Amino acid sequence: AQSVTQLGSHVSVSEGALVLLRCNYSSSVPPYLFWYVQYPNQGLQLLLKYTTGATLVKGINGFEAEFKKSETSFHLTKPSAHMSDAAEYFCAVAKTGGYNKLIFGAGTRLAVHP
Amino acid sequence: KAGVTQTPRYLIKTRGQQVTLSCSPISGHRSVSWYQQTPGQGLQFLFEYFSETQRNKGNFPGRFSGRQFSNSRSEMNVSTLELGDSALYLCASSPSPGQGAGEQFFGPGTRLTVL
Numbered sequence A: 001a002q003s004v005t006q007l008g009s010h011v012s013v014s015e016g017a018l019v020l021l022r023c024n025y026s027s028s029v030p031p032y033l034f035w036y037v038q039y040p041n042q043g044l045q046l047l048l049k050y051t052t053g054a055t056l057v058k059g060i061n062g063f064e065a066e067f068k069k070s071e072t073s074f075h076l077t078k079p080s081a082h083m084s085d086a087a088e089y090f091c092a093v094a095k096t097g098g099y100n101k102l103i104f105g106a107g108t109r110l111a112v113h114p
Numbered sequence B: 001k002a003g004v005t006q007t008p009r010y011l012i013k014t015r016g017q018q019v020t021l022s023c024s025p026i027s028g029h030r031s032v033s034w035y036q037q038t039p040g041q042g043l044q045f046l047f048e049y050f051s052e053t054q055r056n057k058g059n060f061p062g063r064f065s066g067r068q069f070s071n072s073r074s075e076m077n078v079s080t081l082e083l084g085d086s087a088l089y090l091c092a093s094s095p096s097p098g099q100g101a102g103e104q105f106f107g108p109g110t111r112l113t114v115l
Helices: none
Strands: A003-007 A010-014 A019-026 A031-038 A044-050 A056-058 A064-068 A073-078 A087-095 A108-113 B005-007 B010-013 B019-024 B031-038 B042-050 B053-057 B064-068 B074-078 B087-094 B110-114
Touching: A003 A087, A010 A019, A019 A031, A019 A087, A019 A108, A031 A064, A031 A073, A044 A056, A044 A064, A044 A073, A073 A087, B005 B087, B010 B019, B019 B087, B019 B110, B031 B074, B042 B064, B042 B074, B053 B064, B074 B087
Parallel strands: A010 A108, B010 B110
Antiparallel strands: A003 A019, A019 A073, A031 A044, A031 A087, A056 A064, A064 A073, A087 A108, B005 B019, B019 B074, B031 B042, B031 B087, B042 B053, B064 B074, B087 B110
16 A cells, blocks of 8 residues: 655744755555645645656746655755745655545645744 | 636535535546545545546545536535534546546635534
8 A cells, every 4th residue: 555654744944944845655566756735725736746757856936856766755845945835735646557546645834934 | 727616615514414515627627536634634535537437436435425527527425424524625637537647736625514
Protein backbone atom coordinates (compact mmCIF):
# COMPACT_ATOMS: atom_id res chain seq x y z
CA ALA A 1 0.00 0.00 0.00
CA GLN A 2 1.14 3.52 -0.64
CA SER A 3 1.56 6.09 2.09
CA VAL A 4 2.96 9.56 2.62
CA THR A 5 4.61 10.98 5.70
CA GLN A 6 5.10 14.69 6.16
CA LEU A 7 7.53 15.50 8.92
CA GLY A 8 6.38 18.44 10.99
CA SER A 9 2.75 19.45 11.16
CA HIS A 10 3.79 23.06 11.73
CA VAL A 11 6.78 24.89 10.31
CA SER A 12 7.59 28.50 11.07
CA VAL A 13 10.10 30.61 9.13
CA SER A 14 11.01 34.26 8.87
CA GLU A 15 10.28 36.21 5.73
CA GLY A 16 13.22 35.77 3.36
CA ALA A 17 14.38 32.53 4.95
CA LEU A 18 14.60 29.14 3.28
CA VAL A 19 11.45 27.05 3.28
CA LEU A 20 11.92 23.29 3.60
CA LEU A 21 8.91 21.01 3.92
CA ARG A 22 9.66 17.32 4.21
CA CYS A 23 7.84 14.46 2.55
CA ASN A 24 8.64 10.77 2.50
CA TYR A 25 6.61 8.20 0.64
CA SER A 26 6.29 4.49 0.36
CA SER A 27 5.23 2.83 -2.83
CA SER A 28 5.71 -0.62 -4.29
CA VAL A 29 5.77 0.77 -7.83
CA PRO A 30 7.27 3.94 -9.33
CA PRO A 31 5.09 6.69 -7.98
CA TYR A 32 3.79 9.96 -9.23
CA LEU A 33 4.41 12.64 -6.59
CA PHE A 34 2.68 15.94 -6.03
CA TRP A 35 2.75 18.98 -3.78
CA TYR A 36 -0.47 20.92 -3.26
CA VAL A 37 -1.13 24.11 -1.31
CA GLN A 38 -4.35 25.04 0.45
CA TYR A 39 -5.19 28.56 1.54
CA PRO A 40 -7.91 29.11 4.16
CA ASN A 41 -11.41 28.32 2.93
CA GLN A 42 -10.15 27.27 -0.46
CA GLY A 43 -9.54 24.09 -2.37
CA LEU A 44 -6.14 22.70 -3.23
CA GLN A 45 -3.83 24.16 -5.82
CA LEU A 46 -1.10 22.15 -7.50
CA LEU A 47 2.40 23.50 -6.87
CA LEU A 48 4.35 20.88 -8.78
CA LYS A 49 4.41 17.24 -9.76
CA TYR A 50 6.92 14.51 -10.54
CA THR A 51 6.05 11.80 -13.01
CA THR A 52 9.16 10.67 -14.82
CA GLY A 53 12.36 12.22 -16.08
CA ALA A 54 14.23 15.02 -14.35
CA THR A 55 14.26 14.51 -10.61
CA LEU A 56 14.39 18.24 -9.79
CA VAL A 57 10.97 19.67 -10.44
CA LYS A 58 10.20 23.35 -10.55
CA GLY A 59 6.77 24.59 -9.72
CA ILE A 60 4.81 27.76 -9.32
CA ASN A 61 5.59 30.62 -6.94
CA GLY A 62 9.30 29.75 -6.80
CA PHE A 63 8.86 26.31 -5.24
CA GLU A 64 10.79 23.25 -6.29
CA ALA A 65 11.14 19.66 -5.13
CA GLU A 66 13.62 16.90 -5.71
CA PHE A 67 12.67 13.27 -6.13
CA LYS A 68 15.21 11.06 -4.38
CA LYS A 69 14.40 7.42 -4.97
CA SER A 70 17.12 6.12 -2.66
CA GLU A 71 15.70 8.16 0.21
CA THR A 72 12.05 7.80 -0.86
CA SER A 73 11.76 11.54 -0.38
CA PHE A 74 10.21 14.45 -2.21
CA HIS A 75 10.98 17.51 -0.11
CA LEU A 76 9.63 20.92 -1.07
CA THR A 77 11.88 23.97 -0.95
CA LYS A 78 11.76 27.66 -1.66
CA PRO A 79 14.87 29.85 -1.29
CA SER A 80 13.13 32.87 0.18
CA ALA A 81 9.81 32.82 1.99
CA HIS A 82 7.14 35.45 1.41
CA MET A 83 4.32 36.33 3.73
CA SER A 84 1.92 35.12 1.06
CA ASP A 85 3.39 31.59 1.34
CA ALA A 86 1.63 31.06 4.66
CA ALA A 87 -0.75 28.17 4.01
CA GLU A 88 -1.09 24.42 4.44
CA TYR A 89 0.96 22.20 2.17
CA PHE A 90 0.15 18.65 1.23
CA CYS A 91 2.38 16.04 -0.32
CA ALA A 92 0.57 13.33 -2.29
CA VAL A 93 1.41 10.14 -4.11
CA ALA A 94 -0.38 8.33 -6.89
CA LYS A 95 0.31 4.87 -8.13
CA THR A 96 1.35 4.25 -11.69
CA GLY A 97 -1.72 2.76 -13.31
CA GLY A 98 -3.84 3.94 -10.43
CA TYR A 99 -5.58 6.63 -12.38
CA ASN A 100 -6.24 9.77 -10.37
CA LYS A 101 -6.39 8.36 -6.85
CA LEU A 102 -4.19 10.53 -4.64
CA ILE A 103 -2.92 9.48 -1.23
CA PHE A 104 -2.19 12.57 0.82
CA GLY A 105 0.09 13.25 3.72
CA ALA A 106 -1.29 14.86 6.85
CA GLY A 107 -0.18 18.30 5.76
CA THR A 108 2.26 20.91 7.04
CA ARG A 109 1.06 24.32 8.08
CA LEU A 110 3.62 26.96 7.15
CA ALA A 111 3.75 30.20 9.09
CA VAL A 112 5.85 33.10 7.82
CA HIS A 113 6.89 35.80 10.26
CA PRO A 114 8.05 39.31 9.35
CA LYS B 1 -11.94 28.58 -18.55
CA ALA B 2 -14.12 28.44 -15.51
CA GLY B 3 -12.74 26.38 -12.65
CA VAL B 4 -14.30 23.48 -10.81
CA THR B 5 -17.53 24.53 -9.14
CA GLN B 6 -19.18 22.86 -6.20
CA THR B 7 -22.64 23.43 -4.84
CA PRO B 8 -23.69 24.13 -2.24
CA ARG B 9 -20.70 25.65 -0.48
CA TYR B 10 -22.15 25.13 2.98
CA LEU B 11 -24.68 22.63 4.24
CA ILE B 12 -26.11 21.80 7.64
CA LYS B 13 -27.92 18.52 8.15
CA THR B 14 -29.02 16.40 11.09
CA ARG B 15 -28.10 12.81 11.86
CA GLY B 16 -29.98 10.26 9.82
CA GLN B 17 -30.67 12.57 6.91
CA GLN B 18 -29.16 12.19 3.50
CA VAL B 19 -27.33 14.76 1.41
CA THR B 20 -26.35 15.25 -2.23
CA LEU B 21 -23.38 17.35 -3.26
CA SER B 22 -22.75 18.53 -6.78
CA CYS B 23 -19.58 19.13 -8.77
CA SER B 24 -19.15 20.65 -12.20
CA PRO B 25 -15.70 19.94 -13.65
CA ILE B 26 -13.67 22.16 -15.91
CA SER B 27 -15.00 22.04 -19.44
CA GLY B 28 -13.47 19.12 -21.32
CA HIS B 29 -12.40 17.23 -18.21
CA ARG B 30 -13.86 13.75 -18.04
CA SER B 31 -12.39 12.56 -14.75
CA VAL B 32 -13.95 13.67 -11.48
CA SER B 33 -12.66 12.60 -8.08
CA TRP B 34 -14.06 13.22 -4.61
CA TYR B 35 -12.14 13.64 -1.37
CA GLN B 36 -13.16 14.07 2.23
CA GLN B 37 -11.10 16.41 4.42
CA THR B 38 -11.39 16.32 8.21
CA PRO B 39 -9.05 17.55 10.97
CA GLY B 40 -8.65 14.03 12.31
CA GLN B 41 -8.29 11.94 9.16
CA GLY B 42 -6.93 14.53 6.76
CA LEU B 43 -7.60 14.20 3.05
CA GLN B 44 -9.06 10.86 2.03
CA PHE B 45 -10.00 9.64 -1.42
CA LEU B 46 -13.64 8.69 -1.84
CA PHE B 47 -14.00 7.71 -5.49
CA GLU B 48 -13.24 8.67 -9.08
CA TYR B 49 -15.51 8.71 -12.08
CA PHE B 50 -14.48 8.72 -15.69
CA SER B 51 -16.94 8.72 -18.57
CA GLU B 52 -19.83 7.95 -16.22
CA THR B 53 -18.07 4.90 -14.74
CA GLN B 54 -16.56 4.57 -11.31
CA ARG B 55 -13.01 3.42 -11.88
CA ASN B 56 -11.53 3.92 -8.46
CA LYS B 57 -12.90 3.68 -4.94
CA GLY B 58 -11.56 4.49 -1.49
CA ASN B 59 -12.29 2.79 1.82
CA PHE B 60 -15.59 4.35 2.74
CA PRO B 61 -18.82 2.62 3.72
CA GLY B 62 -21.59 2.06 1.23
CA ARG B 63 -23.46 5.08 2.61
CA PHE B 64 -21.17 7.12 0.38
CA SER B 65 -22.03 6.88 -3.28
CA GLY B 66 -21.60 8.88 -6.40
CA ARG B 67 -22.42 9.13 -10.03
CA GLN B 68 -21.37 11.00 -13.11
CA PHE B 69 -23.55 12.30 -15.88
CA SER B 70 -22.92 12.40 -19.60
CA ASN B 71 -21.80 16.03 -19.35
CA SER B 72 -19.17 14.95 -16.77
CA ARG B 73 -20.94 16.66 -13.89
CA SER B 74 -20.83 14.53 -10.80
CA GLU B 75 -22.83 14.13 -7.64
CA MET B 76 -22.02 12.39 -4.43
CA ASN B 77 -24.60 11.22 -1.96
CA VAL B 78 -24.27 10.36 1.69
CA SER B 79 -27.17 8.53 3.27
CA THR B 80 -27.98 8.13 6.95
CA LEU B 81 -25.65 10.91 8.00
CA GLU B 82 -23.49 10.48 11.08
CA LEU B 83 -21.77 13.16 13.14
CA GLY B 84 -18.43 11.92 11.81
CA ASP B 85 -19.46 12.80 8.26
CA SER B 86 -18.96 16.47 9.08
CA ALA B 87 -16.16 17.49 6.75
CA LEU B 88 -15.06 19.51 3.78
CA TYR B 89 -15.86 17.55 0.63
CA LEU B 90 -13.59 18.40 -2.26
CA CYS B 91 -14.14 17.62 -5.88
CA ALA B 92 -11.30 17.52 -8.39
CA SER B 93 -11.36 17.24 -12.15
CA SER B 94 -8.65 16.10 -14.49
CA PRO B 95 -8.22 15.94 -18.22
CA SER B 96 -6.22 12.75 -17.83
CA PRO B 97 -7.70 10.04 -19.99
CA GLY B 98 -5.25 7.28 -19.21
CA GLN B 99 -3.92 5.35 -16.29
CA GLY B 100 -1.30 7.87 -15.30
CA ALA B 101 -2.15 10.34 -12.58
CA GLY B 102 -2.70 13.66 -14.20
CA GLU B 103 -2.94 17.09 -12.73
CA GLN B 104 -6.11 17.51 -10.73
CA PHE B 105 -7.90 20.79 -10.36
CA PHE B 106 -9.78 21.18 -7.11
CA GLY B 107 -12.96 23.04 -6.39
CA PRO B 108 -13.48 25.16 -3.26
CA GLY B 109 -15.32 22.36 -1.48
CA THR B 110 -18.63 21.89 0.25
CA ARG B 111 -18.53 22.27 4.01
CA LEU B 112 -20.98 19.75 5.50
CA THR B 113 -21.94 20.01 9.14
CA VAL B 114 -23.96 17.21 10.69
CA LEU B 115 -25.79 18.06 13.93
